[in-house]
Amino acid sequence: MSITSHEAILRSAAHLFGERGYRAVTVRDIAAKAGVSAALVIKQFLSKERLYAAVQPDESALAELDVPTSELGRALVFRVLMRRERGHQEPWAAIPFAVLDAPSTDAARADIRERYLSAIARLIGDRSADRRFASTVTTLMIGFGEGVRTLGLFDGWSFDELMSHYGAIVQAQIDACTAAT
Structure with missing residues (x-):
């Protein structure tokens, strides 16, 4: 399956x-890697800053989680582990870099x-004023995300073991939110 020049630029x-x-990255670097001209990159995205914004971590996939609240912790952890197994980018791990390296921190x-x-x-039903949960x-x-992807923490743990262990930690906060509301 071939990808469009737009997809190649984004990737x-x-x-x-x-x-x-x-x-440290120039529009020319991106264009060369994508196999297109720098002019096409600018034509499609208008600026390096807008292109940077287009590839930042995206929370929209969270809306796709269609599981009962009692299973959200495991579902969130499952997604991180599946992205790791498939070699896909990890949005959670990218957040600190997206902030610290942005044109405007x-x-x-x-x-x-x-x-x-x-x-x-929205996902966990947190209506507290400070959204503490x-x-x-x-x-x-x-x-x-950082621990698994960047530091290699939990290497040697089985998928199921890690999902159960860390999923329970995340789920405890979700359950606390449910109990508080």
Whole structure:
């Protein structure tokens, strides 16, 4: 199956930004990796900054989780483990890099924080004023994504063992949210 130039640009940008960071990557680097011209990259995305924004961690996949609340912890952990097994990018692990390497750190922090907290709050039914349960679940998932992908923590654990163990930790916060509301 062939991919479009738009998809090739997005994949190349995601790979290069993830590998080297925003500042170290040029539009020419992205174009060369995608096999297109730099002019086409700019034509499709208007700027390097907009292309960077287009490949940032995306919380929209959280809306696709169609499981009972009592199984959300395991479902969230399952997705991280499946992405690891398939060699796919890990959005949770990418969040710190997306913030720290963004053209505007403060704007990226505010945007990504709001997107993820809102998505998790909706998912777990957190209606607390400070979204404390959504904050905790988000933190647990960022830590898990980083630990599994970046640091190789839990190497040697079986898939099921890890899903049960860490899934229960995440689920405890989801259950606490349910009990509080």
